[in-house]
Amino acid sequence: xxxxxxxxxxxxxxxxxxxxxxxxxxxxxxxxxxxxxxxxxxxxxxxxxxxxxxxxxxxxxxxxxxxxxxxxxxxxxxxxxxxxxxxxxxxxxxxxxxxxxxxxxxxxxxxxxxxxxxxxxxxxxxxxxxxxxxxxxxxxxxxxxxxxxxxxxxxxxxxxxxxxxxxxxxxxxxxxxxxxxxxxxxxxxxxxxxxxxxxxxxxxxxxxxxxxxxxxxxxxxxxxxxxxxxxxxxxxxxxxxxxxxxxxxxxx
Amino acid sequence: xxxxxxxxxxxxxxxxxxxxxxxxxxxxxxxxxxxxxxxxxxxxxxxxxxxxxxxxxxxxxxxxxxxxxxxxxxxxxxxxxxxxxxxxxxxxxxxxxxxxxxxxxxxxxxxxxxxxxxxxxxxxxxxxxxxxxxxxxxxxxxxxxxxxxxxxxxxxxxxxxxxxxxxxxxxxxxxxxxxxxxxxxxxxxxxxxxxxxxxxxxxxxxxxxxxxxxxxxxxxxxxxxxxxxxxxxxxxxxxxxxxxxxxxxxxxxxxxxxxxxxxxxxxxxxxxxxxxxxxxxxxxxxxxxxxxxxxxxxxxxxxxxxxxxxx
Numbered sequence: 001x002x003x004x005x006x007x008x009x010x011x012x013x014x015x016x017x018x019x020x021x022x023x024x025x026x027x028x029x030x031x032x033x034x035x036x037x038x039x040x041x042x043x044x045x046x047x048x049x050x051x052x053x054x055x056x057x058x059x060x061x062x063x064x065x066x067x068x069x070x071x072x073x074x075x076x077x078x079x080x081x082x083x084x085x086x087x088x089x090x091x092x093x094x095x096x097x098x099x100x101x102x103x104x105x106x107x108x109x110x111x112x113x114x115x116x117x118x119x120x121x122x123x124x125x126x127x128x129x130x131x132x133x134x135x136x137x138x139x140x141x142x143x144x145x146x147x148x149x150x151x152x153x154x155x156x157x158x159x160x161x162x163x164x165x166x167x168x169x170x171x172x173x174x175x176x177x178x179x180x181x182x183x184x185x186x187x188x189x190x191x192x193x194x195x196x197x198x199x200x201x202x203x204x205x206x207x208x209x210x211x212x213x214x215x216x217x218x219x220x221x222x223x224x225x226x227x228x229x230x231x232x233x234x235x236x237x238x239x240x241x242x243x244x245x246x247x248x249x250x251x252x
Numbered sequence: 253x254x255x256x257x258x259x260x261x262x263x264x265x266x267x268x269x270x271x272x273x274x275x276x277x278x279x280x281x282x283x284x285x286x287x288x289x290x291x292x293x294x295x296x297x298x299x300x301x302x303x304x305x306x307x308x309x310x311x312x313x314x315x316x317x318x319x320x321x322x323x324x325x326x327x328x329x330x331x332x333x334x335x336x337x338x339x340x341x342x343x344x345x346x347x348x349x350x351x352x353x354x355x356x357x358x359x360x361x362x363x364x365x366x367x368x369x370x371x372x373x374x375x376x377x378x379x380x381x382x383x384x385x386x387x388x389x390x391x392x393x394x395x396x397x398x399x400x401x402x403x404x405x406x407x408x409x410x411x412x413x414x415x416x417x418x419x420x421x422x423x424x425x426x427x428x429x430x431x432x433x434x435x436x437x438x439x440x441x442x443x444x445x446x447x448x449x450x451x452x453x454x455x456x457x458x459x460x461x462x463x464x465x466x467x468x469x470x471x472x473x474x475x476x477x478x479x480x481x482x483x484x485x486x487x488x489x490x491x492x493x494x495x496x497x498x499x500x501x502x503x504x505x506x507x508x509x510x511x512x513x514x515x516x517x518x519x520x521x522x523x524x525x526x527x528x529x530x531x532x533x534x535x536x537x538x539x540x541x542x543x544x545x546x547x548x549x550x551x552x553x554x555x556x557x558x559x560x561x562x563x
Contacts, residue, residue: 008356016344098340104304251306251307
């Protein structure tokens with residue numbers, strides 16, 4: 001019951017501070033731009049090289065290029081924006097005193113953290129669905145085809161990847177005092193995932209491998225289950241650390 | 253009826269090694285306005301954070317409205333209202349919206365919530381600003397809204413941490429009047445370092461210094477306890493009171509001060525010497541405006557208690 005009240009407040013805050021509309025617009029922008037870029041880039045490149053008397057044959061783009069572009073944009077640009085937008089989600093409330101405003105009322109601290117997790121993850125999921133819908137529509141429009149089953153699977157992997165990064169961001173925002181530090185730590189972990197994924201077999205455990213898998217899903221349908229398990233464990237661990245830290249927290 | 257009962261509460265901040273509260277023991281009667289006085293860093297905010305279940309004491313126990321004080325206790329927080337030192341609220345919300353949000357947290361029904369919000373907005377003089385964003389409110393309005401939100405659940409005890417310290421004189425006056433009128437609604441526990449605020453609205457007072465409670469009783473009793481043996485005589489302007497001074501010397505009352513038309517006499521034996529002074533004034537037929545044994549102000553009491561404790 002209290003969780004619903006807090007969730008309602010979180011959604012209202014996302015609307016009022018224009019975070020919801022910003023996230024939606026950014027995701028939709030990349031959803032539209034990805035197939036457009038894949039379709040027109042060879043033409044643009046051909047035009048540019050022609051003016052300089054260079055002749056390069058660009059292969060005709062396919063729907064796979066459009067989807068690859070989409071996954072790349074969402075997993076890089078959108079994740080970057082999401083970390084920036086959410087790095088202060090708990091630390092700001094602790095710093096400004098609004099967390100105390102709520103916690104001194106009959107609300108348990110776990111509900112406060114759960115509301116943050118659910119609201120951020122659900123809004124991100126909605127933004128991703130909207131973005132994927134636009135990307136899918138324009139892919140069909142320009143390339144006449146889209147393997148729907150694979151595309152859905154790719155988006156689920158993408159959602160799991162984003163959820164992992166966001167959970168870590170919320171965890172850091174709960175554990176540390178300043179939102180800047182939470183942001184720096186989140187970016188550091190995010191980059192570490194990419195570096196870790198380079199280490200052969202063990203690197204496949206990195207959540208970054210979700211993106212590699214999603215990108216190659218069109219060519220070969222092979223999902224490494226350990227990556228999914230690692231990511232789910234990381235989300236669970238982040239939630240547990242955030243809860244533990246927040247329950248122990250004493251305002252100064 | 254005792255509504256707050258603290259027994260030997262101590263708080264040691266492990267990181268700094270500072271003993272913020274040292275065996276605090278106090279009792280407070282229901283439906284009173286309790287002024288919790290102390291200089292900055294005395295431990296007032298720590299006390300409030302412990303009593304509201306935001307912080308765990310290192311040792312000791314407390315009960316509020318028969319509910320044991322424990323960190324994160326939902327039962328305790330259903331019985332109290334709280335407004336922190338700086339009224340931190342969601343400033344993107346509108347005034348009425350915030351009160352309804354708090355009502356939802358306390359599980360009020362929709363109609364009950366609406367009625368209570370409207371009533372509190374009226375009580376705090378914010379009806380006209382109910383649908384404006386809190387970000388557009390003045391300091392006094394924010395503070396009154398802060399107190400109103402703390403009253404949504406009809407708490408048995410309302411904790412206010414320095415509610416007037418950041419306000420201008422008009423805002424302070426508004427908030428103090430609001431607090432004074434709460435007496436019939438609830439019990440108010442108000443921490444402050446502004447002595448005049450306590451004298452204006454509080455009937456009970458506790459004085460805290462370096463985490464130790466130096467005094468805790470009715471304001472009136474405290475003043476009587478510290479009443480001074482000083483007699484002030486104010487003469488009519490222009491009157492010649494040299495004969496009175498000479499007469500004082502004659503009665504061997506030698507400890508006095510003259511400033512303009514006021515004679516301040518320190519009495520060794522209050523009753524006897526006070527009667528002698530009244531006799532002299534009558535015999536000499538002096539034109540007198542006022543004769544009184546002065547009471548110590550709260551400021552005098554505060555300074556004396558703190559200085560004595562520090563010695």
